[in-house]
Amino acid sequence: MSGSLWMPPGARPDTLPAIPHRRDRPSWARPDPIDELAARLDDFIAAAVHPDEIAALLESDGLSDDQIRERYGVKNSFALAEELYERVERRYPEPDGPVDGPWRTGLLGCLLRGVVFALPGFGYVLGAPLLAGPHDDFSLPAGTVPLLAGALVGWTWNQGLAHRAYSWLGLGDRGAARRALLLGAPVGALLAALVALAVAGAAHPAAVAFAAGQSVYLGAATALLVMGRERALLAALLPMTVGAVVSLVHSVPDAARLTLLLGSLTVVVVLGQREVAPRKGRGELRDKPRGTRSRSTTTGPHLSASLPYALFGLATGVLVLHTALGDILTGEQRSAPAAVALTLSMGPAEWLLYRFRSGSLAGLRSSSTPRAFRRTTVLTVVECLSAYLVTLLALSLATSALWPHSSGFDGIRLAGLLLLGVVLWTALLLQSFGAVGSAGVICCAAALAQTVAVLTHTGNPHWVALIVHGTAAVAQAALVCALSGRVTAHR
Template sequence: MSGSLWMPPGSRPDTLPMIPRQRAAPGWARPDPLDELAARLDDFTAAAVHPDEIAALLESDGLSDDQIRERYGVKNSFALAEELYERTERRCPEPEDPPHDPWRAGLIGCLLRGLLFALPGLGYVLGAPLLAGPRDASGLPPATLPLLAGALVGWTWNQGLAHRAYVWLGLGDRAAARRTLLLGAPAGALLGALIAPAVAGTSGTTAVAFAAGQSCYLGAATVLLVMGRERALLVALLPMAAGAVLALSEPVPDTAGLVLLPASLVAVALLALHEVAPAIRAPKGLGVRRTTGPRLSASLPYALFGLATGVLVLCTAVEDTLAGERHSALAPAAVALTLSMGPAEWLLYRFRSGTLTGLRSTSTARAFRRATMRTAGRCLAAYLAALLGLVLATSAVWPGTPQITGVRLAGLLLLGVVLWTGLLLQSFGAVLGTAAICCTAALAQTLALLTHTGSPHWTAPIVHGTAALAQATLVCVLLGRATAHR
């Protein structure tokens, strides 16, 4: 028959034609199988970022290429995946459960740490009768120099020591952290005790002994704070704190300081020794994880940051002491700054939590930078409000406090900006920049105090304002990038 497609029996073409997609017979309303498959896999294909994800799902369902050709009229799973990918609009469904936020921290715990930083200052109230005497040639109360020298050495040493111990804890090696504290805390206490007599001058042996006890306390308290024993430290300090609060309102016997101060020191030292005791009892090398620890040079910037911030706070205390009537090395502004470290720590966690939300909610680098700067501004404003309240409260209840002028208050708030932005940069590992800025500011403020350069009322705002501006610029440059928050 002319024009027919008839073939002799047994003959077949070299290649078979593609099996056409099954079509519904005329008059039937049967849906397209490909539409049914797209509807069934809609949630998965909408969230897929590449067709290969869909192909892997099809293969895991057991669909062979022959079945795909027969049912859907395409040659294999990859072609079917591309078809489904093109048919479905991209969307990323939100998770049913709220995303995990590792930066949530309790406000009460942070406030407790701030209180623990400030409570030891009440020891100077109990010790004031033991250190009584005429002011020295510079106008400072007696024993001020050995106490300040011992405190600066302790803050510097223990800041670096705490960094090393925290790094070991971050590596999961608690035994190494204990060994670090067991060796480092006594060494720092000894160094502080040796510095005090070197600068004592005409101060008596009582001042040197007080400074040595101060150094021992700083080392022992560092052990307890690093190992998370805040409650135990608070309990050990409560009797001394209660006696000091009583001494602020009415006179107490001079023997109160001789009893309560050594008792609290011994209690804190015993608690610290109990905390590092496992490192003493453990045989050398037994159960030790072979983990590469932090280099000594890595802790140096943290130690310098502790020194610089300590100098800035102490300069503020010295200015208050020179201007006040009370013969004491403790100033209300320094107490307020120390207490503010509790809210400062909590607001650092709030900033990290806010930037985590910004990473999820923004889609461009510019939008993330704006969200990060807004979060930083809100947290800084909240910290300054807390600091302002603490400054006003401590000045109201502290005897012999000098009048707080607008310039003086501005200097304190700018110092608060320096402290909080410095802690923020340090928490992101940008410690070199903030240590350099704070050390420069501390040096300038110290020279201004020693040489009486310029008006004492305007020197602090200028120095603190310059440092605050420099660190705020660092925050904008370094923390506005999404890569800094990984």
Template sequence: MSRDTTRLPAVPRQRTTTPSWAAPDPVDALAGHLDDVVSAAVHPDEIAALLESDGLSDDQIRERYGVKNSFALAEALYARVPRRHPEPGTPPHDPWRVGPLACLLRGLVFALPGFAYVLGAPLLAGPPDGDGLPAGTVPLLAGALFGWTWNQGLSHRAYVRLGLGDRPAARRGLLVGAPVGALLGALTASAFAGTASAAAVAFAAGQSCYLGASTTLLVLGRERALLAALAPMTAGALAAMVHPLPQAASLTLLLGSLAAVVLLALREVVPAPPGPGGRFAPGTRQGPRPAASLPYALFGLGSGALVLYAALGDVLAGEEHSALAAPAAVALTLSMGPAEWLLYRFRSGSLTGLRTTGTTGAFRRAALRTGAECLAAYLLALLALGLIATALWPHAPALTAVRLADLLLLGVVLWTGLLLQSFGAVLGTAAVCCAAALVQTLALLTGPADPHVVALTVYATAAVVQALLVRTLLGRATAHR
């Protein structure tokens, strides 16, 4: 609709001889003039924004239409015009409609690095540490938690710059941030080394390097290159699960894949030499403030800690468990592919809801119904992956009702957290995940409680809180604009 067609009609101010009871209602006249715009509005605030954009002041509204301000006039117009949403001549553009293959590929590259622990098992050999955890566990976990925290914040900064169209600035940020994060992650692992061997600390340092380089490739959309770099290591790990490999071969595969990932990341972010008389192109837009990335980093810390507790649940419960990862953690990692695709499905469904619903209540119901369907689909995928991982995992404990409830409730926490984060409502989910991880840590440190029962209570509480956040924040039409 052109600007001229939405120009608000003025009501004549001169006195006429028409009786007041026979004069046309100026609000009805305005409703007829703006019929197309008002009938397609999902909320009165959309109409108020149009009125204000036309320069109509509150004084003019009171004089012409006899109501208090633009919001009151918008509500009157919204109430008088029935909802209509004429279908466009061509299918509307949906930027959130993506195929599942790319998302499943990302889920696969999230999970494949776990095979490095199969090849690196000799480096982690040794007696359990003072807490009864397998040798080398503490520096590995410390480095991983720091890496997830740092790289989540770094990813946010790079994605914001990419969204602004400033790819050179995103590349420069990754070029500096990824190596700094890898160095700090290695130092963190060393600080928590305790009685771990030098080989275990070196393995943790390599893990930190991988996290920084893989973050760079994933942010820049180079999943296929990352998958190719991990392929030799993955093949070697699968072979080692059938017949042990010589230690030299395992180290060669580990270092070869790590070197390939690092070199690929460097190729993506190192600027090309300038041409004759040229310069490196500087960024043209201001990036996000560091404080804006802090909630994303905290979400990485909280969610990462919860996944690690899922991986070590049986060890913490005093049960025999020889690996550093559990089927639950493997299932959660693999489920990130379906989770991402279902996030896109929710965004696509919310756009459809904006077009097809006529009231705020109808849109809220449609959005929440779409969210519930996507969450149910994710939990079904997670359940299937959990059953498969448990069946294939050597000496895995049975997937009891308590373990299954832990897995699914943690899945609710992670998926709703990712959903809130995708809408920018990251502060709430970061607080919930960090609080849940802190409560779980304190419960395990201060009492003899069963870790599975503690996890069940913590995950259930966090899931309810985040479900309420989703209902409150994402039930508003304005959140989906």
């Protein structure tokens, strides 16, 4: 009959043809190497959200594409990862350890670092009368140019130095980190002091001396911060801070100002030198776990790896300085609250960065699809960035209300400050993703554009800052959203 299904004799109408089964591999055949690898990595593959996560593991094990083609007969690590991902059933077991994993950190420690970042600003308040004099050729207060030049060189150098020391610490070689700081901090201080002297021009010698002291402090403070001695640095800065606060409401003799500045600087330098000085006897050996010496000496961090971090330090330093210079160049004196608020916010910014990384790790463990993971990480970025902006806004309003003779923020300046906060926090997040080059390029372009606008007297500095910060913030936010959904960015 036309359209009827032919069946073999004896078959019933309600019986479907049997589906042929795949032949089992003969016992004498060589085992499939991909099946063996899947069995060995079963737990990891079963919990993977995306094949790229498996590819990252394969690459971290040192498998090259040539080895993969020879052993497993596939093109590269990504093809092998996709094959493994298909062969192992998805399982998402609950983690044995805490969800935050290695990104758990205390809020108090981060807040302490924010305070330590802000306290050196009181040194400029205490030393301002020592730098009194006529404005220079750039219409800036006396001594501003050597101070700014020394600060920028110091920030650039010490950002790169800190990265190198942290790299040694990551390799477990605390002794090498100490040696890097012991050599690098004095070199950076000398370089910054020489640059300040070179651009001093007709500035008073006191300004050059202040810039040299600033350079020495930056080097010693970097050593203490890298080695985790925030509390010691805070204790060293407290007398100078108290003197600066008193000077805001009462007259303080110049001799007392100088004594407080030199006293705090001396204590910081002594503490920093003691922290990085070579350990005698067996102390140096205790800095290095067993088996670390040979590994770190052969695969130590390259100097070139610290260059992007140094450029990032220069760019962010220029952007922050423009926040203060915008007020000075327009004849206003309201920059101190903004600078203090931005510096204090770096503590909460660091804590929220840790919270994002721990949140993304939790999302990686709980998400079952790449789309779900991307959605989770983007929401976490929005939450953490919003929390940081609320914190920065609160600090800005509080410092403006408490600062003497402050007239508060207008809408343009406040918007520019918040956008700069977006730039700084997303740049730190990109650094944690390993995209420091991208963050450095965007921040350097923003810093260059704002500097050119100031030097050429193009537009109002506050409007220029709003446009530049907004453009950089949008570019970095888009890059963060693109990278945050990639599993391999969260390794």
